[in-house]
Amino acid sequence: MDNKNSISKIKEAIARSNEVLDALADLYKVFADATRVKILVALTQSEMCVGDISEFLEITQSAVSHQLRVLKTGGLVKSRRDGKTIVYSLADAHVRTMIDCGMQHLTE
Amino acid sequence: MDNKNSISKIKEAIARSNEVLDALADLYKVFADATRVKILVALTQSEMCVGDISEFLEITQSAVSHQLRVLKTGGLVKSRRDGKTIVYSLADAHVRTMIDCGMQHLTE
DNA sequence: ATAACATATGAACATTTATTCATATTTTCA
DNA sequence: TGAAAATATGAATAAATGTTCATATGTTAT
Numbered sequence: 001m002d003n004k005n006s007i008s009k010i011k012e013a014i015a016r017s018n019e020v021l022d023a024l025a026d027l028y029k030v031f032a033d034a035t036r037v038k039i040l041v042a043l044t045q046s047e048m049c050v051g052d053i054s055e056f057l058e059i060t061q062s063a064v065s066h067q068l069r070v071l072k073t074g075g076l077v078k079s080r081r082d083g084k085t086i087v088y089s090l091a092d093a094h095v096r097t098m099i100d101c102g103m104q105h106l107t108e
Numbered sequence: 109m110d111n112k113n114s115i116s117k118i119k120e121a122i123a124r125s126n127e128v129l130d131a132l133a134d135l136y137k138v139f140a141d142a143t144r145v146k147i148l149v150a151l152t153q154s155e156m157c158v159g160d161i162s163e164f165l166e167i168t169q170s171a172v173s174h175q176l177r178v179l180k181t182g183g184l185v186k187s188r189r190d191g192k193t194i195v196y197s198l199a200d201a202h203v204r205t206m207i208d209c210g211m212q213h214l215t216e
Numbered sequence: 217a218t219a220a221c222a223t224a225t226g227a228a229c230a231t232t233t234a235t236t237c238a239t240a241t242t243t244t245c246a
Numbered sequence: 247t248g249a250a251a252a253t254a255t256g257a258a259t260a261a262a263t264g265t266t267c268a269t270a271t272g273t274t275a276t
Binding site: 033035059060062063066067079081083084085 | 233234235236237238242243244
Binding site for chain 3: 158159169172174177192
């Protein structure tokens with residue numbers, strides 16, 4: 001059957017891009033947490049240090065620090081030291097695009 | 109301080125859109141699994157029944173069914189009955205856009 | 217009606233994940 | 247140098263998640 005044939009073509013295509021699709025899921029995983037999303041959205045407005053984020057999200061400094069590590073490992077934020085504090089900001093413009101893309105889906 | 113002031117402005121903005129940001133994280137959650145991503149990408153090529161998906165992903169029919177429910181609850185796929193089988197397809201064009209957006213981030 | 221087929225569902229289990237607590241590290245300033 | 251401040255890290259715990267197994271539901275064809 002023709003349908004059968006095209007399904008197996010798709011199967012091959014998926015198998016070929018298996019690693020990419022795993023990476024794609026991993027990328028979405030980084031966005032898939034309310035705390036991280038709020039951190040990212042906040043960083044679209046201004047760079048911030050850990051203490052500021054902790055304060056305005058009203059969660060412990062440790063929790064923020066752990067989540068920032070996830071975001072940094074995922075390549076979504078970068079950091080620089082400024083005296084005693086460490087200032088976080090979005091890694092690049094793509095992050096903003098990803099958020100906008102999701103928001104657009106929500107608001108249809 | 110001016111920085112202090114702008115941080116508290118951002119805090120208010122985040123608090124105001126709290127529910128939206130929770131929903132945004134929930135949306136990303138639906139994409140945040142390799143099995144679901146592969147199902148979605150497959151569906152960008154052609155609508156498919158559960159058995160086809162199960163076969164080409166080489167996972168049990170039950171697992172596929174469970175994941176399709178997550179995708180459907182999340183509003184990413186829709187289904188229609190065709191005789192004995194149930195055919196799944198992408199819910200709308202936004203899904204494709206979300207995937208493209210993620211892919212673009214990966215391939216920079 | 218009943219057998220066969222396709223899909224859905226619920227319970228159980230293992231794995232992952234987010235947070236907290238305690239503590240380590242690094243920098244500033246007295 | 248030593249105390250204080252800001253951040254990072256590791257272990258522990260609770261909650262969420264994905265898969266499998268067994269079984270239920272719904273559809274077709276005999």
